[in-house]
Amino acid sequence: MKNFWHHLALSILKNRIAYLSVVIALTVFMTFMASKTQISSELPKILPKSDERFQLYESFKKRFGEDGSVMVIGIETDKMFDLAFFQQWQDLVKEIKGIKAIKDVVYAGNIPRVIKNDSVKRFETKPLIAQRAISQAEVDTVKARLDKLPFYKGFIINEAGNVHLMMITFDQKAINDKSRVTAVKEIKALVQKFEEAQKVDLHLSGMPFIRTEMTAQISTELGIFLGLAILVTSLILLVFFRNLKVMLVSLVVVLVGIVSALGIIVLFGFKITIISGLIPPLVVVIGVPNAIFLVNKYLEEYALHGDKEQALKVTIEKIGQTLILSNLTTxxxxxxxxxxxxxxxxxxxxxxxxxxxxxxxxxLILIPVMFSYLAPPSSKQTSRLESGRISKILIGIDKWVNYRRVYIYLIIIAIVSVSVYGMSKIKSNGYIVDGLANDNPIYLDLKFVEKNFKGIMPFEVAIDTYEAGRVMSSPELFTKIKRMEKEFAKYPEFTKPVSLVTAAKFIYQAYRGGDPKYFVLPGIDELSKLKDYNSSLSGGKQNLAKGFIDSTKRYTRVSFQIADCGTVRTNELIKELQPKIDTIFNYNAETNELYKKGDKQGYDAEITGNSVIFAWQNEFLQGNLIESTFQAIVLICIIMALLFRSWKMVLISTLPSLIPLLITAGLMGFFDINLKYSTILIFSIAFGISSDGTIYFLTRYKDELLNKNKTAKQAINATILNTGVSMFYTAIVLFIGFFIFTASSFKGTQSLGILVSITLLMAMICNLILLPAFLMTLNKRETKKLL
Structure with a gap:
């Protein structure tokens, strides 16, 4: 292996033009690919395709369309039924409906009412008002008709009557397309114009709006984080090395890394999501430590003998093999x-x-090659490694490691004990808009809608009757749906349901002359009287159940809306309601058992929907990401085992990286930071990066102990004073580099930035204090044996 690194170093320095050309060609190609980068407009696909819950939801969407296709505009006003204001509201509806991606717009004026037409034995639907109002009398008629339709209370108008919703349905083809983004922008412009003209505040929400706005913020933040990462790391490098050339060389490396990251995203056919958008700034933060170790080793070697070429060769040989292991763990x-x-x-x-x-x-290629063309470092640059506050700190650390190891162990035990207690307080919960700050307009508007209408997140029950046409030929199905809706009504999180039963209630109210007290599901005898009117419920232009029965009339749905109440509560609701649904739709009273799936005596009714999938996804992610953290730990331990061939050394090298994770978990518990996909990411990422410091330290210590025949004390002293400088610089870069993510408008990204920064800072402390303390506790003979 030593020959490999020796020959590689010679090859890079001898054929530097060829290597440089390859890097330039790669950069040009990746820059071209990066120019094709696209932001994803779709919801994150977190559940695997093999998951039954994912398959159920996908089947549901194929039959009934995307359930998260409605955007809402809310307004609180007592002037809605004043002629002038009502006319302006109607004009806004008309303008929005004219936007290309919009399928329909529903408001208090055009909601459907059912009218019985005895001459053709049909029930027909008509809007409360068919044209732009021209008199106050017409508006008063709309209000009077609305008051006779109890279903719309709490649905399109709140119970108090002073908050109204405009419901905008997007075309199914546009919901996962760029045209949705364009449409939302146009709607926002019209809303702003309306607000300025009427001196009112409108509240925009709904899944199409939330998705579009969050995607736009991702795109904006990508540029902000990139700029901050480059600026911050450049300034840190300039402060550390006090040399513009070193800063520029390092900057070239990270710029190549940035375009490569974006290029790879395009090469694999991916689009930028809320999480992959973090990769370019992460590359800056993670790439700079490579430059720090290479530059510091070059300066150190040049200070020893003053031979630039020899210094570069040794740098490639020594640091190249150290960095490949550390980068591999990352x-x-x-x-x-x-x-x-x-x-x-x-x-x-x-x-x-x-x-x-x-x-x-x-x-490994660019830094040695570029320094080979630059003038040799000055004595001022090389002397910087042996002076300053950092060197004083490292000398203090060396004294603690040599003479106060007991105190180090006691402090670590105390910190770990407190962290374990804090870890026991961690909660696991996530929200659909969890990433947004509480003062974010998206969050505030969602809470406004939830306050007045309970919620807008889709919560569906998909019903399979097992037989084409059975939906409309089975009166008992209506009774079962009614029973299920009563169960849901016991939970305050849900809005009123929309289903076949809703359509039947509208028809029966119309059949009984429009009296609101008849907005109920009639009994079987009464339903049979409506047999001649069944076409109104299932077919033709006046189909009242459109969107709730599939084309074969085998499948139907019951749609609820739910507040963004968190994944814990959503999963509780699912676990409580699904058994009740099974009992209602699939229970055999004779055998006191559930019918087997597919038995036509029963029905298959299952909970699904956008909010449900989100809860399941969060649950799935937690299990998988915890597993991923353990996988990372095991794989990195295997690397350590191959490097040192000793289980004791694996234990010694792993603890300094595990303890910072415990501290981070403890902080999450104490500061009430929930466990969710954005925060679970911290652990495997931080462990991989933390292990870098362990590898830097141990490989240098091994070289000092074995190749230079030093005592354990001398080897540790040399390693702390030499490698410690680079580790200190690296830790500062990583800490500040990750800390820039606190500038995000997403809470998850903020938490990731703070917690990873703290974890990596603690990892540096553990690698510089605890790790050498462990090594000093071993005698030289045992240490040599382990290494």
Whole structure:
């Protein structure tokens, strides 16, 4: 292996033009590919395709369309039924309906009312008002008719009557397309114009709006984070090395890494998501430590003998093999996400893992080659390694390691004990808009709608009757749906349901002359009287159940809306309601058992929908990401075992990286930071990066102890004072580099930035204090044996 690194160093320095040309060609190609980068407009696909819950939801969408296709505009006003205001509201509806991607717009004026037409034995639907109002009398008629339709209370108008919703349905083809983004922008412009003219505040929400706005923020933040990462790391490098050339050389490396990250995303056919958008700034933060170790080693070697070429050769040989191991552990920290089965995380894991190693290769080539063309370092640059506050700190650390190891162990035990207690307080919960700050307009508008209408997140029950046409030929199905809706009504989180029963209630109210007290599901005898009117419920232009029965009349749905009440509560609701649904739709009273799936005596009724899938996804992610963290730990331990061939050394090298994770978990418990996909990411990423410091320290210690025949004390002293400088610089870069994510408008990204920063800072402390303390506790003979 030593010959390999020796020959590689000679090859790079001898054929530097060829290597440089390859890097330039790669950069040009990746820049071209990066120009084709696209932001994903779709919801993250987290559940694997093989998951039955995912398959159920996909089947549901194929039959009934996307359930999260409605955007709402809410307004609180007492002027809605004043002629002038009502006319302006109607005009806004008309303008929005004219937007290309919009399928329909429903408001208080055009909601359907059912009218019985005895001459043709049909029930017909007509809007409350068919044209733009021209008199106050017409508006008063709309209000009077609305008051006789109890269903719409709490649905299109709140119970108090002062908050109204406009419901905008997007075309199914546009919901996952760029045209949705364009449409939302046009709606926002019209809303702003209306607000300015009427001096009112409108509240925009609904899944199409939330998705579009969050995607736009991702795109904006990608540019902000990139700029901050480059600016911050450049300033840190300039402060550390006090040399513009070193900063520029390092900057070139990370710029190549950035375009490569974006290029790889395009090469794999991926689009940028809320998580993969973090990769380019992560490349900056993770790529700079490579430059720091290479530059510091070069300066250190040049200070010894003053031979630039020899210094560069030794740098490639020594640091090259150290960095490949450290970058490999970092790559594993990201790469384990590729085994989660989740498309969302697989893409992130693949791109990040590949890019970490690609950045390493670019660093190993570019930095020595570029320094080979630059003038040798000055004595001022090389003397910087042996002076300053950092050196004083490292000398203090060396004293603690040599003479106060008992105190180190006692402090660590105390910290770990407190962290374990804090870890026991961690909660697991996630929200659909969990990533947004409480003062974010998207969050505030959602809470406004939830306050007045309970919620807008889709919660569906998909019903399979097992036989084509059975939906309309089975009166008992209506009774079962009614029973189920009563069960749901016991839970305050749900809005009124919309289903076949709703349509039947409208028809019966119309049949009985429009009296609101008859907005009920009639008995079987009464239903039979309506047999001649059945076409109104299931076919023709006046189909009242459109969107709730599939074309074969085998499947139907019951639609609820739910508040964004968190994944814990949503899963509780699912676990409580699904058994009740099974009992209602699939219970055999004679055998006191449930019918087997497919038995035509029963029905298959299952909970699904956008909010349900989100809860399931969060649950799935937690299990898989915890598993991924353990996979990362095991894989990195295997690398340590191959490097040192001793289980004791694996234990010694793993603890300094595990303890910071415990501290982070403890902080999450104490500061009430929930466990969710964005925060679970922290552990495997941080462990992979933390292990870098362990490898830096141990490989240098091994070289000092075995190759230079020093005592354990001398080897540790030399390692702390020499490698410690680079580790200190690296820790500062990583800490500040990850801390820039706190500038995000997403809470999850903020938490990731804070917690990873703290974890990596603690990892540096453990690697510089605890690790050498462990090594000093061993005698030299045992240490040599382990190494």
């Amino acid at each position: 790559s594993i920290g990201f790469g384990v996400f590729a085994f989660t089965g989740s498309t969302f995380l697989i893409e992130f894991g693949i791109v990040a893992a590949i890019n970490v190693m690609l950045t390493y290769v670019v660093s």
